[in-house]
Amino acid sequence: MEFPDDLKYSKEHEWVLVEGSVATIGITDYAQEQLGDIVFVELPAIGDKVSKDDAFGVVESVKSVNDIYAPISGKVLEANDDLPENPEMVNDDPYGDGWMIKIEVSDAEELDDLMTADEYKEYVAEEEEKE
Amino acid sequence: MKRTPLYSAQRAAGARFVDFGGWELPVQYTGIQDEHAAVRTRAGLFDVSHMGEIELRGPHAVAAAQELTVNDVGRLADGQAQYSLLCLPTGGVVDDIMVHRLAADRILLCVNAANVDKDLAWIREHAGAAEVVDRSDATAQLALQGPLATEILRGLTDIPLADLPPFACREGRVAGCLVLVAHTGYTGEDGWELYCAAADAVKLWETLRQAGEPHGMSLAGLGARDTLRLERALPLYGHELSEATTPLEAGLAWVVRFAKPSFVGRAALQRQRAAGVTRRLVGLAMCEPGIPRQGYAIVDGDRPVGTVTSGTKSPTLGKAIGLGYVASGLHEVGTHLGVKVRERIVRCEVVALPFYRRAEARR
Numbered sequence: 001m002e003f004p005d006d007l008k009y010s011k012e013h014e015w016v017l018v019e020g021s022v023a024t025i026g027i028t029d030y031a032q033e034q035l036g037d038i039v040f041v042e043l044p045a046i047g048d049k050v051s052k053d054d055a056f057g058v059v060e061s062v063k064s065v066n067d068i069y070a071p072i073s074g075k076v077l078e079a080n081d082d083l084p085e086n087p088e089m090v091n092d093d094p095y096g097d098g099w100m101i102k103i104e105v106s107d108a109e110e111l112d113d114l115m116t117a118d119e120y121k122e123y124v125a126e127e128e129e130k131e
Numbered sequence: 132m133k134r135t136p137l138y139s140a141q142r143a144a145g146a147r148f149v150d151f152g153g154w155e156l157p158v159q160y161t162g163i164q165d166e167h168a169a170v171r172t173r174a175g176l177f178d179v180s181h182m183g184e185i186e187l188r189g190p191h192a193v194a195a196a197q198e199l200t201v202n203d204v205g206r207l208a209d210g211q212a213q214y215s216l217l218c219l220p221t222g223g224v225v226d227d228i229m230v231h232r233l234a235a236d237r238i239l240l241c242v243n244a245a246n247v248d249k250d251l252a253w254i255r256e257h258a259g260a261a262e263v264v265d266r267s268d269a270t271a272q273l274a275l276q277g278p279l280a281t282e283i284l285r286g287l288t289d290i291p292l293a294d295l296p297p298f299a300c301r302e303g304r305v306a307g308c309l310v311l312v313a314h315t316g317y318t319g320e321d322g323w324e325l326y327c328a329a330a331d332a333v334k335l336w337e338t339l340r341q342a343g344e345p346h347g348m349s350l351a352g353l354g355a356r357d358t359l360r361l362e363r364a365l366p367l368y369g370h371e372l373s374e375a376t377t378p379l380e381a382g383l384a385w386v387v388r389f390a391k392p393s394f395v396g397r398a399a400l401q402r403q404r405a406a407g408v409t410r411r412l413v414g415l416a417m418c419e420p421g422i423p424r425q426g427y428a429i430v431d432g433d434r435p436v437g438t439v440t441s442g443t444k445s446p447t448l449g450k451a452i453g454l455g456y457v458a459s460g461l462h463e464v465g466t467h468l469g470v471k472v473r474e475r476i477v478r479c480e481v482v483a484l485p486f487y488r489r490a491e492a493r494r
């Protein structure tokens with residue numbers, strides 16, 4: 001399982017890559033593995049506002065329907081147009097081609113609530129123990 | 132939570148477990164789509180030991196089965212099985228089951244795991260003079276399914292499998308263990324269901340696993356079992372079937388033998404047949420992106436006309452499919468409807484069932 005160092009992580013298993021005022025968001029390697037084969041992804045439209053901790057999209061596996069929660073707030077600048085056609089990219093490359101949205105960060109302080117790679121790795125280990 | 136005798140072996144084999152009606156069962160090993168494809172093209176091995184086994188014994192066994200089930204047990208010779216239903220006097224479905232006639236005085240009913248206690252009470256209440264024996268805890272069950280299933284099993288048993296047509300069953304030895312082998316399944320593929328003593332389950336599973344390996348057999352979990360049965364439009368209790376639905380609504384009129392003089396539910400079902408059913412189970416194929424799921428509303432324009440009972444993206448067909456009940460009149464193949472997927476209405480069409488039929492069976 002991968003935990004790239006340059007990302008921030010949420011308890012809902014989303015990752016955030018911050019570049020200036022733009023944040024790219026996706027779900028983590030652990031999340032995609034837990035979901036299993038992903039067959040459908042629904043993302044917000046450009047210009048939509050997303051709020052921290054609110055659902056901004058849906059990812060469906062063969063068996064289940066799951067909300068994707070915004071780890072931080074902002075305005076959607078871009079949504080990954082390839083995912084509706086190729087949702088399996090989230091399984092194949094969750095931190096790369098499987099990214100979901102780019103947003104303009106509205107409150108940089110929210111980033112402080114997110115976990116570092118090491119913290120998230122520990123968090124996942126605890127989750128796995130519960131399983 | 133209850134576990135089958137194979138729990139440890141499955142954990143070691145990399146299974147991921149889920150809570151399924153009080154049982155901790157493997158939902159998948161390598162992935163649902165992989166396992167699904169293996170069963171369609173090669174073979175898959177399922178542990179279905181959670182299913183219940185209830186035996187009717189004695190000289191009144193056949194009569195008891197006739198009264199309890201809607202299909203005609205009188206058509207079964209020794210070593211034959213049939214799909215059937217237990218119904219309430221209202222016609223609602225208590226459970227869908229497999230009936231195996233082992234001998235004139237031994238009828239084995241295979242029932243759904245979540246319904247074992249309910250079924251047992253119901254059967255005891257209506258079994259008359261027949262003896263009712265719950266064999267569920269003592270019995271394990273494996274399902275070996277797929278086009279290569281027979282080839283894999285052939286080398287492990289002295290039972291002449293070629294002599295067993297679909298729905299035949301026979302007791303014999305597999306890998307040295309005493310097993311009831313039934314030419315039945317729940318995947319839409321050719322295959323076998325093997326009932327054995329719980330104590331023999333690990334040996335049987337390991338032997339089948341090794342024998343299947345050179346044939347590309349996969350271990351398969353509940354996830355693939357569900358997508359496979361859905362493509363074949365086989366009903367699942369708690370989804371397509373319940374005490375609030377009748378066999379006639381569920382498209383199972385062929386199972387109900389009104390020619391039988393008596394069975395529980397006959398009068399109500401006869402009345403419903405005469406009056407006509409007001410809702411029907413249909414197959415839906417989605418025309419736009421979106422997956423129907425259990426509980427989603429089916430709409431005609433924006434008018435609710437029914438409810439989805441099962442749905443997924445079909446791994447074999449590559450498109451989203453679902454089963455659901457709609458008002459009679461909207462059930463004809465080709466009818467355009469919609470499914471309310473979250474806030475959106477996704478267009479769909481009523482299609483012929485099953486969604487998938489294996490090539491051989493088309494002959």
